[in-house]
Amino acid sequence: MSHFSDRIQFYPLKNLLEHISSPDELRRLDPDDLPRLAKETRGFIIDIVATKEGHLGASLGTVELTIALHYVFDTPDDKLIWDVGHQAYGHKILTGRKSIFDTNRQLGGISGFPRRTESEYDAFGTGHSSTSISAILGMAIASRLQENTERQHIAVIGDASIASGMAFEALNHLGSTDANVLVILNDNAIGIDPSVGALKKYLTNVKKGTAKEENIFECLNLAYTGPIDGHDISQLLPELERLKSVRGPRLLHVITTKGKGLEKAEIDQVTYHAPGRFDRFSGEREPSTDNELPLKYQDVFGHTLVELAENNPKITGITPAMPTGSSLKYMMAEFPKRAFDVGIAEQHAVTLAAGMATQGLMPFCVIYSTFLQRAYDQVIHDVALQNLPVIFCIDRAGIVGQDGATHNGIYDMAYLRCIPNLVLFAPMNETELRNGMFTAQLGLPHPIAIRYPRGRGVQQEWRTTFETIEIGSSRELRKGSKIAILSIGHIGNSIAEAIEAFEAGQIGHYDMRFVKPLDKKRLYTIFEHYDFVISIEDGCKAGGFGSAVLEIANEMGHANKLIIMGIDDLFLEHGTAGEVRHLAKIDAEALKNRIKILLDE
Missing domain, CATH: 3.40.50.970 (Thiamin diphosphate (ThDP)-binding fold, Pyr/PP domains)
Structure with missing residues (x-):
């Protein structure tokens, strides 16, 4: 009726x-x-x-x-x-x-x-x-x-x-x-x-x-x-x-x-x-203070890609429906014939990049971490199995905040590091991101994935001179004697600030940079030198960066205490990124508490 x-x-x-x-x-x-x-x-x-x-x-x-x-x-x-x-x-x-x-x-x-x-x-x-x-x-x-x-x-x-x-x-x-x-x-x-x-x-x-x-x-x-x-x-x-x-x-x-x-x-x-805050009558957005803050990682990626493409005609850019969100829009404006928005088609984006790579091009395939999940078979079957040098740029890696469980990019380290032939790199700052992209376009024999978070970096002067990064290398940021902190990616910046509160010489800090291949030489030295090792990541514990470190420790016969700080086996709810990191116990406060306990042992 x-x-x-x-x-x-x-x-x-x-x-x-x-x-x-x-x-x-x-x-x-x-x-x-x-x-x-x-x-x-x-x-x-x-x-x-x-x-x-x-x-x-x-x-x-x-x-x-x-x-x-x-x-x-x-x-x-x-x-x-x-x-x-x-x-x-x-x-x-x-x-x-x-x-x-x-x-x-x-x-x-x-x-x-x-x-x-x-x-x-x-x-x-x-x-x-x-x-x-x-x-x-x-x-x-x-x-x-x-x-x-x-x-x-x-x-x-x-x-x-x-x-x-x-x-x-x-x-x-x-x-x-x-x-x-x-x-x-x-x-x-x-x-x-x-x-x-x-x-x-x-x-x-x-x-x-x-x-x-x-x-x-x-x-x-x-x-x-x-x-x-x-x-x-x-x-x-x-x-x-x-x-x-x-x-x-x-x-x-x-x-x-x-x-x-x-x-x-x-x-x-x-x-x-998604305009942020605005006047409900006029629609005018709140005045921006962007010029006073470091650039967003996505924009560092976008501008760097244009910079590299100007000197390397083999570079192409691909995104599935996110030219603005990923900042591929800059390359699309400068090199419209070499940059492609393929629509909501992550599987196609990955295999399109694979096809380009077979013909000698250097495709930068930029996809949010949560959306790359939708193309997992293509990453394995069409790229890694054929060992094609596709360059994956994984935006929104880690906790994204208010978009919540469906959009958190916390699984990529676990689901990518198990794939043969694939290199997995996580830059700690803008310079490292630029250098990783520069190194990749020089011509690697393998596919590489470069993961970086949503939000802003840490460097006002981000347009630094390019340098080559040795694949599988790490950096010693601070030398210690008792506890070694192994961080991966942007989270290392908050870790560096957190350990400043402790007495010099006790806490060491290492930016591992590569989830795969891990710097085994560095890890061997760390295992020999420190009483305790803490790994910390903005990804899932199960199968992630810490698990990879644990595997190497077992392989080397390291018997000292190794603590993995990461996201437990659950879906994280929505909230600001800071609130969610706090709930996940991977923020600076959680690390400080862990260090205090170990120093008392």
């Missing part, structure tokens, strides 16, 4: 949103009130994100769609998945989390992404993109096997996410079934950066009415309707209501504007994807 029959307007009040805390209450509203609710919801999102920060543009663009979906469908019994979760803030607000939405992405607060343990309305966790169609198809098949023929299954996926290989794999399967699935293509022509590729061009032609007669989705056996205006509730409601009675796989194409309702967010969609 239609939700539109016998509607009673219960809330002739100034603020409708104040009285809506669930979809059941939403469905009691008159359809004519929904545009007003959309305006209030959009304002609520702007007010909170302006001061608490978070992902803004994507959720502003889906407000009307969110309201229409929960109005027409019987959620949570009907299953609704948001892909990717950036666009789900309105969904969270309307499904019981409005009163705590100001805790979004804060320590102890709600997640910035849909999460099954957080709400019954979050049918599937979606921190990474392009998973929704596979998941909703699995749910639809389960409903059929359980003879629940009335349940609806809806996946909302963006035009950037649907171009991913996994989404196409799912569409290929979906079209061969009679599953009761509605895919809603939220087409705003942008992910985090503008969408790219042939599918983007096709969708543009569909919107202009100039596409070829055959529809790609109909060719995949999906009943296609659209495109319709995703901000017009009077169009959305009847079409969604109609689609409820259509069975089998179907796709609704809606057109939206990312950042809708905030002028600056509509104009500068890349910046206002």
Whole structure:
């Protein structure tokens, strides 16, 4: 039965949103009130994100769609998945989390992404993109096997996410079934950066009415309707209501504007994807103090790559949909024919780089640590097995903070160091990053992965003269006699500061630089000289840097105490990076406490 029959307007009040805390209450509203609710919801999102920060543009663009979906469908019994979760803030607000939405992405607060343990309305966790169609198809098949023929299954996926290989794999399967699935293509022509590729061009032609007669989705056996205006509730409601009675796989194409309702967010969609703090009325971002701080590691990478590419015509750059986030944008501006955004296609990015390497090019494949997980087989099968000298630059390695468990880059050392032929390097500062990149492009006989964190470095004067780094070499930063601290990567800077509080001569500090190959000569000297050895890393203990040191200690017959400080066998929650490091017990305070205990032994 239609939700539109016998509607009673219960809330002739100034603020409708104040009285809506669930979809059941939403469905009691008159359809004519929904545009007003959309305006209030959009304002609520702007007010909170302006001061608490978070992902803004994507959720502003889906407000009307969110309201229409929960109005027409019987959620949570009907299953609704948001892909990717950036666009789900309105969904969270309307499904019981409005009163705590100001805790979004804060320590102890709600997640910035849909999460099954957080709400019954979050049918599937979606921190990474392009998973929704596979998941909703699995749910639809389960409903059929359980003879629940009335349940609806809806996946909302963006035009950037649907171009991913996994989404196409799912569409290929979906079209061969009679599953009761509605895919809603939220087409705003942008992910985090503008969408790219042939599918983007096709969708543009569909919107202009100039596409070829055959529809790609109909060719995949999906009943296609659209495109319709995703901000017009009077169009959305009847079409969604109609689609409820259509069975089998179907796709609704809606057109939206990312950042809708905030002028600056509509104009500068890349910046206002996650703008930081801003004025909720004007949209103006808070004045930047960037010039007073060290550069972000991603920008050091981006500028250094341009510097190297100017002198080495074999260098190419590849990123899967993150030219701004990874700062490959600098090379794309300077050398547009040698830098490639391949869209949300991590597997393709890695094997594309492998193909280039077979022909003598030097591809720098820059991928966030958490997204490189999506291309693990390609790293092994297409790069390492063939010993191709691809240069992986792993951004956002380590704890990332408020994006939480889905985005923490804490597994790369463990999942990469077990791969034969692969060199794994972690620079402690900007100079080391530049030198690692310089060394890699000189022509290594193996693939190399260079991992560096989210955030800023430690050097104001970062554009240092290039020097070659010996593969597998480490650095002695401070000589001691009793306790040796072995650090890997950027975390070594906070360690260096922490041990300054202790008496000179007792605590030694070594920047190991390479997780693989480890500097065995240095380790042998350390094991012989010190009573205690502490390894510390911003990665998982299981199989990580400390485990590698322990393996070498066992191989050498070292019997003294070795303590591994790293992240325990659990998923870390969201919070600031500092808060999460403290909870993980890998911050300076945790190290100081450990040292004090050992000095007393």
